[in-house]
Amino acid sequence: xxxxxxxxxxxxxxxxxxxxxxxxxxxxxxxxxxxxxxxxxxxxxxxxxxxxxxxxxxxxxxxxxxxxxxxxxxxxxxxxxxxxxxxxxxxxxxxxxxxxxxxxxxxxxxxxxxxxxxxxxxxxxxxxxxxxxxxxxxxxxxxxxxxxxxxxxxxxxxxxxxxxxxxxxxxxxxxxxxxxxxxxxxxxxxxxxxxxxxxxxxxxxxxxxxxxxxxxx
Amino acid sequence: xxxxxxxxxxxxxxxxxxxxxxxxxxxxxxxxxxxxxxxxxxxxxxxxxxxxxxxxxxxxxxxxxxxxxxxxxxxxxxxxxxxxxxxxxxxxxxxxxxxxxxxxxxxxxxxxxxxxxxxxxxxxxxxxxxxxxxxxxxxxxxxxxxxxxxxxxxxxxxxxxxxxxxxxxxxxxxxxxxxxxxxxxxxxxxxxxxxxxxxxxxxxxxxxxxxxxxxxxxxxxxxxxxxxxxxxxxxxxxxxxxxxxxxxxxxxxxxxxxxxxxxxxxxxxxxxxxxxxxxxxxxxxxxxxxxxxxxxxxxxxxxxxxxxxxxxxxxxxxxxxxxxxxxxxxxxxxxxxxxxxxxxxxxxxxxxxxxxxxxxxxxxxxxxxxxxxxxxxxxxxxxxxxxxxxxxxxx
Numbered sequence: 001x002x003x004x005x006x007x008x009x010x011x012x013x014x015x016x017x018x019x020x021x022x023x024x025x026x027x028x029x030x031x032x033x034x035x036x037x038x039x040x041x042x043x044x045x046x047x048x049x050x051x052x053x054x055x056x057x058x059x060x061x062x063x064x065x066x067x068x069x070x071x072x073x074x075x076x077x078x079x080x081x082x083x084x085x086x087x088x089x090x091x092x093x094x095x096x097x098x099x100x101x102x103x104x105x106x107x108x109x110x111x112x113x114x115x116x117x118x119x120x121x122x123x124x125x126x127x128x129x130x131x132x133x134x135x136x137x138x139x140x141x142x143x144x145x146x147x148x149x150x151x152x153x154x155x156x157x158x159x160x161x162x163x164x165x166x167x168x169x170x171x172x173x174x175x176x177x178x179x180x181x182x183x184x185x186x187x188x189x190x191x192x193x194x195x196x197x198x199x200x201x202x203x204x205x206x207x208x209x210x211x212x213x214x215x216x217x
Numbered sequence: 218x219x220x221x222x223x224x225x226x227x228x229x230x231x232x233x234x235x236x237x238x239x240x241x242x243x244x245x246x247x248x249x250x251x252x253x254x255x256x257x258x259x260x261x262x263x264x265x266x267x268x269x270x271x272x273x274x275x276x277x278x279x280x281x282x283x284x285x286x287x288x289x290x291x292x293x294x295x296x297x298x299x300x301x302x303x304x305x306x307x308x309x310x311x312x313x314x315x316x317x318x319x320x321x322x323x324x325x326x327x328x329x330x331x332x333x334x335x336x337x338x339x340x341x342x343x344x345x346x347x348x349x350x351x352x353x354x355x356x357x358x359x360x361x362x363x364x365x366x367x368x369x370x371x372x373x374x375x376x377x378x379x380x381x382x383x384x385x386x387x388x389x390x391x392x393x394x395x396x397x398x399x400x401x402x403x404x405x406x407x408x409x410x411x412x413x414x415x416x417x418x419x420x421x422x423x424x425x426x427x428x429x430x431x432x433x434x435x436x437x438x439x440x441x442x443x444x445x446x447x448x449x450x451x452x453x454x455x456x457x458x459x460x461x462x463x464x465x466x467x468x469x470x471x472x473x474x475x476x477x478x479x480x481x482x483x484x485x486x487x488x489x490x491x492x493x494x495x496x497x498x499x500x501x502x503x504x505x506x507x508x509x510x511x512x513x514x515x516x517x518x519x520x521x522x523x524x525x526x527x528x529x530x531x532x533x534x535x536x537x538x539x540x541x542x543x544x545x546x547x548x549x550x551x552x553x554x555x556x557x558x559x560x561x562x563x564x565x566x567x568x569x570x571x572x573x574x575x576x577x578x579x580x581x582x583x584x585x586x587x588x589x590x591x592x593x594x595x596x597x598x599x600x601x602x603x604x605x606x607x608x609x610x611x612x
Contacts, residue, residue, distance in 0.1 A: 056572070064577060071544065071574045072596040074604025078563055078575040088564045 020190045021126050021208055022048055025100060028124055028182055028212045029053055033095035036060070036120065038082045038112070039102030043070030046077070060085060083107045086115035094120040101208075103127050103169075104160040114176050117215050123178070126210040131165030131203040134188060150207070166203040173213060182212040233300045233333070233506045234441070237349070238342050240267040240328070240335025241299035242292050245372050253330075253365055256358040256521075263344060266369045267335025268292050268327035271311065272319035274375070280611045281375045282317060282602070283366065284326040285383030285390035287588075288458075288515055289507060291334040294326035295319065300506045309590055316599035321611065322379065329390075330365045331357045331515050333508035340441060340508040350510075352438035357514060359386070359522045363393040370401070377401050380605055382598075384408035384587035385554060386515070389522045392562070395543070396524060396535040404605035406598065408546045409587045411558035412532050412565070413523035418553060421461055422516040425454030429509045438510055451509040452500030459499045464550040464583035468492060525565075532565035542608075543573040544601040546594060548586040574601065 016023075022045045029035060031053045037045050040059025043066075049057040059077035061067045070077040078085075082099070083106050097120035099112065104127055106112045116123040128151055129135075138146035145155040153160065164172070166185065173180055185193040185206025193205050202209065244267045247253065252262035269292045274281060284294050284307065295311040297304060311317040311324055328336035331354070343350040370378065381394045381402050388410025395405040414422075429435055432450025436443050460468075472492040476482075479489065488494040528534035543566055547559040556577050566573040578594050580586040587594065606612075 058572065064579065067574075067576050068578070068593050068597060071576050072600035074600045074607070076542065076572050076574045078567070078573060079577050080560075080563075080575070089567055090570070093567075093570055 018048060019044065020186060020192075021210060022100065024184050024186070024192065024210045025098060025124050025126060026053055028210070029055060029096055029098075031055070034093075035096045035098060036089070036094045037098045037100065038086065038116070039099060039105070040070065040075075040077055041066045043073060043075040043077055045098065045100060046070065046075045047073070050075075082112055086112060086119060089115075089119040091118055092121060096120050096122045096124055098124045100124075100126045101128065104163050106162060109162050109164075110172060110176060113172065113178070117176065117178055117213065121214060122181070123213040124210065125169070125213065126208060127164065127169065128160075129166050129185070129203065129206045129209050130163040131167060132188070132207045133204045134207070136204075148207075166206055166209045167199050169209065169211065170199055173211070177216050178213040179216050180211060181214050184210045186210075233508070234340065236267075236300065236334045237338065237340040237508070238335075240292075242267050242269045242328075242335060244268070244335055245369060247368060251368065253361065253368070255355050255361050257355045257361075259355060261330075261337065261355065264330075264337035264365070265335070265341075266327050266330075266337075266365055268325060268369060269294065269296060270326075270373075271295050271324040272322050274323040274373070275611065277610075278375055279377070279379060279609050280321065280606070281323045281325060281370075281373070281378050282380045282382060283370065283378050283394075284311065284317075284324060285366075285381065285387035285394075286326065286329065287383070287385035287387050288519065289455075289503065290387070291332060292326045292328045292336075293334070295324070298506075301502070306588060309588065310595060310598060316595045317382065317602060321606065322602075325370070325373065327366055327369055329386075329515065329518075330362045331511060331518060333511040336365070338508065339438070339510035339514055349441040351441065352510065354510075354514065356517055356521075358518050359389045359393050360397065360527075362518065363390050363397060366390070366394075367398060367401070377403060379609060379611060380404040380406060380602055382406040382408070382602075383410075385410055385584065386519050388554070389414075389519065389524075392524055392535075393522075395539065395541050396527070399536075399539045399541050402541045403609055404542050404544070404601065406544045406546070406601060407559075407562065408594075409548055409551055409554045409559075409584055410562075411554050412525060412535075412562050414519050414521075415558075418461075419520045421458065421553075422520055424457050426513050426516060428453040428457065429512060432509075435509060438513075440509065446504075447509045448504045451504045451507065451512060452497075454512060455503040455507075456496040456500040459496060461553045462583055462585040464552065464581055466550065466581045467583055470581070471495070532562070533568035536566055536569035536571050539569060539571050541571065542605065543571055544597065545573065545575045546587070546597060547575075547577050548580045548582070548584070548591075548594075549577060550581045551584045551586060553584040 035057040037059045046057045049055040067079040097116040135146040186208040246265045252260035294307040295305040328334040388407035391407040429450040432447035434445040435447035477494040525532040547556040
């Protein structure tokens with residue numbers, strides 16, 4: 001997985017300077033809990049969770065630059081690969097396992113999601129929604145793979161190899177037998193889509209989505 | 218810190234031998250009331266530990282950092298070495314304003330058990346005979362070294378160390394500290410190390426030991442008593458070992474196939490190549506400051522190290538329930554203590570639920586990278602130590 005995309009648009013940052021998607025995630029985490037952030041980048045979310053939620057928050061990050069920047073800030077981050085290393089964690093060793101803006105860059109998204117739900121009692125997944133209307137329009141009108149401010153890569157050099165839409169993700173959640181506890185979508189301006197609407201609408205209006213999952217039963 | 222002026226007129230070798238009983242550093246002597254239990258069985262008594270300290274212990278006694286040295290290191294981590302006159306081996310990392318900041322922290326470095334710079338080792342005088350121990354000293358282990366260090370830390374009146382930091386064999390000691398005394402170690406930084414010595418590394422050590430023991434001047438380990446010195450054997454051991462501390466690319470970059478002060482091959486066995494000349498120099502310089510028997514003892518201690526073996530073969534059990542926070546570092550070109558070795562420790566720490574950071578540093582300088590100018594490594598060390606200091610309220 002690549003370092004978390006640091007080219008998020010300015011609109012996606014709250015007045016505090018924090019990324020809105022990370023604030024949404026932090027809001028889903030119970031204060032004081034144990035959290036593993038998979039694909040932790042340079043540790044922005046870890047720091048947010050530690051300072052505002054009092055969490056014991058740890059990270060796994062593939063890129064050496066991300067790890068070294070985070071560790072140099074005193075954050076507990078391990079250089080590692082989510083596609084492999086999640087297998088090394090014991091069952092139920094965390095309250096939450098978070099995969100933020102990373103699932104589309106994993107080689108085995110389903111396996112990663114299953115591992116997250118084994119290692120943590122909850123999983124939180126945020127991802128760019130490929131069903132967002134602008135993506136659809138882009139492909140429809142231009143006939144080329146969409147490239148946006150948040151996802152600026154060309155198809156041939158993108159780390160994002162497994163794009164999905166909100167509806168695709170909901171189907172995957174069903175397949176791995178997880179329960180959706182909460183969900184949120186961010187529109188193109190980085191604001192939450194507030195209305196309680198069917199997935200099909202979220203799938204159109206949400207540029208990004210955040211899901212809080214837990215194991216069934 | 219000690220005045221080294223008196224040594225300048227003496228040959229370095231004599232100076233080094235003089236360090237064994239009367240080191241140019243602080244020393245603590247443990248008498249019959251405080252014997253050291255050894256893994257080999259029995260106890261060592263009396264014995265002494267030579268150490269240096271830098272900075273000031275704060276009122277809460279909470280700012281102490283213990284440095285653990287590698288095979289050829291000693292207590293002179295951040296001061297001019299009394300024998301060689303060279304800077305301390307970790308002055309890159311330790312000092313005022315450095316990542317391990319001696320203006321904030323009380324930094325302790327001690328010579329290991331079995332060493333030759335003032336902690337009891339084979340060149341120390343055996344009180345039972347009045348002669349150097351030689352091979353009469355029991356074989357010591359990494360755990361023995363750490364047990365002795367714990368007695369030093371007791372002596373200094375320190376209950377809990379803010380951090381224990383070390384590379385290579387020093388990293389083994391850090392791991393042992395965290396396993397044996399988890400309640401006494403707030404933060405642990407094992408660098409370029411492994412939880413057990415590999416077959417390949419044992420093999421390299423055996424080559425070095427055989428070189429020492431094959432030197433006729435070794436005299437079955439009694440060379441100090443007999444007035445000889447296995448210089449050539451120890452130099453060869455050091456030359457062989459030194460290759461393992463570097464990498465193919467760093468040797469190539471430094472020397473390539475360049476010739477040493479000559480225009481062509483001499484068709485002899487002189488040091489035609491710069492790399493030969495360099496290694497010979499490394500060997501020569503080493504024998505001036507290091508004791509041949511200490512080389513045997515300390516390499517043996519590393520060979521015997523297998524932390525998991527003490528815990529039913531499961532490394533994670535060594536750290537079960539630990540509250541120590543860890544930061545592991547490896548270097549890409551280190552083929553002696555590889556990234557995979559560090560990763561195995563990280564996996565065990567994860568399985569034990571420990572808080573752990575792990576970074577691999579890009580460097581072509583091989584195992585020695587941890588002693589060299591590696592800005593990224595320095596930044597990580599500073600970040601990790603600072604965050605530990607913040608967590609315990611050390612300003």
